[in-house]
Amino acid sequence: MFKLSDEGVAYVKKELERYETKRSAIIPCLYRVQSENGGWVSPESINYLSELMDLPVAWINEVFHFYTMFNKEPVGKLHVQVCNNITCCMLGARELTEHISKTFEMGIDELSKDGKITLSKVECLGSCDTAPMMQINDSYHENLTPESAVKIIKDMVHGN
Amino acid sequence: MEIKLLSEHYDKKEFQSLQGYKKYGGYETLKKAFSMKPEQIISEVKDSGLRGRGGAGFPTGMKWSFLPQNGEPRYLLCNADEGEPGTFKDRLMMERAPHQLIEGMIISAYAINSAKSYIYVRGEYNYPIKVLETALREAYDSGLLGKNILGSGFNHDMDVYRGAGAYICGEETGMISSLEGKKGQPKLKPPFPAIKGYLGKPTIVNNVETLAAVKYIIRDGAKAYRKHGTEKSAGSKLFSISGNVNKPGTYEVALGYPLMDLINNECGGMKNGRKLKAVIPGGSSAPILTAEEVQKTTMDYECLAQMGSMLGSGAIIVMDDSNCMVDLLKVTLHFYHHESCGQCTPCREGTGWIHKIVSNIVSGEGRLQDIDLLEKISKQMMGRTICALSDAAAMPTLGFITKFRDEFEFYVREGRSKVKEVMAHA
Numbered sequence: 001m002f003k004l005s006d007e008g009v010a011y012v013k014k015e016l017e018r019y020e021t022k023r024s025a026i027i028p029c030l031y032r033v034q035s036e037n038g039g040w041v042s043p044e045s046i047n048y049l050s051e052l053m054d055l056p057v058a059w060i061n062e063v064f065h066f067y068t069m070f071n072k073e074p075v076g077k078l079h080v081q082v083c084n085n086i087t088c089c090m091l092g093a094r095e096l097t098e099h100i101s102k103t104f105e106m107g108i109d110e111l112s113k114d115g116k117i118t119l120s121k122v123e124c125l126g127s128c129d130t131a132p133m134m135q136i137n138d139s140y141h142e143n144l145t146p147e148s149a150v151k152i153i154k155d156m157v158h159g160n
Numbered sequence: 161m162e163i164k165l166l167s168e169h170y171d172k173k174e175f176q177s178l179q180g181y182k183k184y185g186g187y188e189t190l191k192k193a194f195s196m197k198p199e200q201i202i203s204e205v206k207d208s209g210l211r212g213r214g215g216a217g218f219p220t221g222m223k224w225s226f227l228p229q230n231g232e233p234r235y236l237l238c239n240a241d242e243g244e245p246g247t248f249k250d251r252l253m254m255e256r257a258p259h260q261l262i263e264g265m266i267i268s269a270y271a272i273n274s275a276k277s278y279i280y281v282r283g284e285y286n287y288p289i290k291v292l293e294t295a296l297r298e299a300y301d302s303g304l305l306g307k308n309i310l311g312s313g314f315n316h317d318m319d320v321y322r323g324a325g326a327y328i329c330g331e332e333t334g335m336i337s338s339l340e341g342k343k344g345q346p347k348l349k350p351p352f353p354a355i356k357g358y359l360g361k362p363t364i365v366n367n368v369e370t371l372a373a374v375k376y377i378i379r380d381g382a383k384a385y386r387k388h389g390t391e392k393s394a395g396s397k398l399f400s401i402s403g404n405v406n407k408p409g410t411y412e413v414a415l416g417y418p419l420m421d422l423i424n425n426e427c428g429g430m431k432n433g434r435k436l437k438a439v440i441p442g443g444s445s446a447p448i449l450t451a452e453e454v455q456k457t458t459m460d461y462e463c464l465a466q467m468g469s470m471l472g473s474g475a476i477i478v479m480d481d482s483n484c485m486v487d488l489l490k491v492t493l494h495f496y497h498h499e500s501c502g503q504c505t506p507c508r509e510g511t512g513w514i515h516k517i518v519s520n521i522v523s524g525e526g527r528l529q530d531i532d533l534l535e536k537i538s539k540q541m542m543g544r545t546i547c548a549l550s551d552a553a554a555m556p557t558l559g560f561i562t563k564f565r566d567e568f569e570f571y572v573r574e575g576r577s578k579v580k581e582v583m584a585h586a
Contacts, residue, residue, distance in 0.1 A: 018319070020359055023341030027324050059341070066343040066501075067324035069283045084586075085245045086444055087402040087477055089491045094586040123327065123495050124245040124444075125284050128402035128477070129409045138286040 002045040004052070008036050012052055022055060026063045029053060030070055039079060040071035068122075075118040076111050078156055082134040082149075085124035092146075093132040097121055099146035100153065116157055162426060163388055163396045165376050166369065167412040170256045176291060178298035181259040187304060189379040193267040194312040196378075201271035205374060207382035209394030214239050214330070214367030215443065215473045217461050220374070224272050226354035227362050235363040236269045236277035237339070237353075238371055241323055241330040243282055244443035245495060246475030249398040249410045250368040254281070254288035258295035261368055262318065264375040266309065269316050271374075272364055276317050279368075280335050283324040292320050327499035331547045332365035333357075334501070345501045346547035369398055389415035393460035397471075403478035404431045415471075419449075419457040423478060434480035438563070442472025444492050445552035447559030448485075469559070484577040485564040489557065490518045496553035507550035510541040514557055521568065523584050524575030531568050534561055 004012065011032050015025035033045045041064055050057040064070050071079075082088075082097045097108075100119055106112040109120055127133045130142030134149060141152050174180025181187070193201060206221030227234060238261070242250040253261060261279070269277050281289050296318060299305045307315045321339055328334040329344040336358050338344035357363020373395060377385045386394045393415035399422065402408045406428030413422065419439065423429065430436055436451045441459070447469040449457060457467055464471045479488070493515035502508045514537050517530050538554035545551075561568055570578040 019341075021341065024321075024339060026341045027338075028322065031322070031324070062343050063324075063341065067283070067326050069325035084491070085495055086440075086488060086491050087246060090403055090477075090479065090483055090488070094583050098583075098586065123498060124243065124247075126242050126248040126251050126282070128246050128248055128400065128475075131402060131408075135284060140287070 002033075002037060002042060002048050004032065004036055004048075008032055009052065012049075016053060022053065023059060025053065026055065026060055027067070030060070030064060034070060039075045039077070040073060074111070076116045078117045078136055078153065079120065080117060080134055080136050080153060081120045081122040081125075083123070083125045083127070083132065084121040085128075087128040088124075088131040088133065091131045096132050096134075096144060096146045096149055100149055103150050104153070117153065161413070163412050163414055165388070165396045165412060166253065166257075166260070166372050166398060167410065170252065170410075175257055175259075176255070176295075178259060178295065178302060181257075185379075186259055187263055189375050190263050190266055190304070191310060193270055193378050194310060194314065198271045198273060201267065201378060204382045205271070205377055208377040208385040209382075209389075209392070210370065210373055210377060210385070211393070211461065212367055213369035213373065213397065213474070215244060215445075217471060220366060220370055223354060223366070224268075224364060226352065227272060227364065228355060233276070233361055234272055234274040235358045235361055236265060236272065236274045237332075237335065237358060237363055237365045238265055238277065238279040239330060239332065239335060239365050239367045240279050240281040240285070240288075241335060242285075242368070242473075243327040243330045244445065244473045244475055245492070246402055246440065246443050246477045247400050247473040248402075249400045249474065251285055251288055252410050253368055253372060253398070254285070255291055257372070258288075258292050259299070260372050260375060261292075262295055262299055262304075264371040264373070265318065266304065266316055267378055268364075268366065268371055268374050269318075270312075270314050274364070275315055276319075278319050278321045278339060280321045280323060280329070280339060282329070283322050289320055289322055296320065326501075327495075328501045328547070328549060331549070334547065335365060336363060343501070345503050348546055390460050390462070392462050393471075397459065397474050399459065399474045399476055401427055401476045401478065403476075404434060404480040404482075405429065405478045406431050413459070415460040416463075417459050419454050419459055419476070422459065422476065423454075427478070430478070430480055432480075434482060436478070437481045437483060438479045438485070440475075440477040440479075440556070442470045443475040444477070444495065444556060445548075446470045446472045447555050448563060450563050482580060484579040484582055485560055485567045486518065486521055486571045486577060487580075487582045489560040490515070490522050492556055492560075493518055493553060496549065500549060500553075504545035504550065506541045506544045507553070510537055510550060511553045513537055514541075514553065518557075521571050522582060526572040528569065528572050530572065531561055531565065 133142040169175040211217045333347040334344040353363040497511040497515040541554040
């Protein structure tokens with residue numbers, strides 16, 4: 001059974017008071033659930049959140065399904081998101097994505113064999129002057145080459 | 161030549177903090193604003209000719225004057241959901257000069273008599289959000305936000321709201337839906353947000369750059385602001401420039417600046433000395449310009465409209481002759497198909513349909529009549545939906561297939577690109 005930590009529950013209570021309506025707290029609370037649930041939002045955690053927030057489960061589901069940053073399935077500890085929009089593609093993002101995919105033997109939106117990495121192609125991340133670029137969890141990595149991208153991921157897997 | 165107005169102190173690390181910001185005259189303009197009447201600020205902004213810097217280019221002062229005078233609470237919403245492909249100027253401002261935005265917002269809130277504002281930031285902008293949260297804490301701790309700001313009697317609360325990944329939330333009514341805790345689907349207009357916005361209350365939605373510009377208009381006066389730019393496109397503009405140039409980045413120049421000068425002077429010319437092929441002048445929704453058209457383009461609302469394109473968010477994507485236009489249209493359409501919110505049939509079906517057609521061409525399975533079909537569908541997608549996303553997919557499609565028709569025909573006939581080897585599967 002999924003449950004938020006005591007701090008998580010306190011966070012939800014605070015967010016419920018923060019905006020004009022309780023409903024606006026759904027996005028921030030889903031983020032909290034995602035971070036305490038290893039990077040994704042499970043169906044049971046949505047039911048849990050609905051009860052905790054005292055809001056209809058349909059409202060939580062509506063938000064959960066609409067926004068791309070809520071992961072619908074388990075992701076690796078490292079969520080590697082390579083921008084595949086126009087400027088990044090002009091400057092080699094697809095070749096870079098393929099190189100990562102081959103090196104770690106995983107397809108798009110799939111977990112690597114060791115379960116540590118998920119690779120995704122995402123839309124413009126607003127860092128076109130440093131293309132090609134990728135986001136790993138919360139941080140941006142810019143001006144990449146296929147080799148430098150792989151090195152960054154390997155270093156992070158090994159906890160450097 | 162670059163103008164340093166909004167970007168003057170971007171190079172100073174200390175400008176991020178309240179203390180550093182104050183060293184360069186930070187929050188002095190707010191004091192000046194409090195010595196003025198709200199109506200005076202609105203008329204100053206009107207006289208400055210400032211137009212929305214997020215994409216639509218609507219006159220800011222006029223937008224403010226649409227608010228009803230019925231005593232209802234008003235909300236100010238800062239659009240920091242920067243998502244138009246090619247755009248990154250707002251991120252830079254939030255990271256380097258958060259207090260400049262906050263000061264511009266407090267002045268704007270005072271002008272429109274709003275007690276509450278939100279900065280809606282796209283979810284991916286984790287670092288800018290952290291910077292803004294720190295800046296807001298500093299502002300509260302120094303009495304620049306909250307009750308009776310600087311003894312003026314004006315109360316204002318400001319908060320940051322983090323989006324969660326949806327381009328459509330950059331559309332102002334989509335953003336309002338999202339802030340209300342719903343799917344970010346746009347709403348029918350009218351009523352416009354100024355009449356019925358967040359929670360049904362009058363709401364003004366302005367872009368990051370627009371609100372920051374308000375500070376400089378009040379600091380220097382409308383006349384001084386108007387010295388930059390052209391008569392109908394007044395002031396300076398932050399341009400995000402990316403692609404095949406030597407020095408991509410954010411550059412602030414006066415509106416009306418020649419596009420070729422931006423490429424050659426500010427951006428150090430084309431990378432590897434290659435030939436200019438085309439430029440997208442205002443984010444990926446703006447119809448593409450050929451190299452020939454670029455020569456006569458100045459970066460202002462009027463010239464770009466005349467060229468059949470638009471200034472948009474000021475995102476300039478420069479392409480050299482190594483790019484395949486069929487391939488890049490496919491990339492662009494993947495985006496719009498992915499981001500359609502699904503409410504309106506012409507957009508939901510149309511974006512997917514044209515993306516599939518172009519993908520077929522790229523896979524070598526295109527038919528000549530597909531090019532005409534693309535044109536027909538695109539025309540049917542325009543002007544028939546709640547918001548402009550459908551048009552934003554149709555307009556570049558028409559631009560690409562009209563201006564580079566020979567490349568599309570070649571691709572269909574030969575089953576390969578005229579320019580390069582394309583990764584058809586990616």
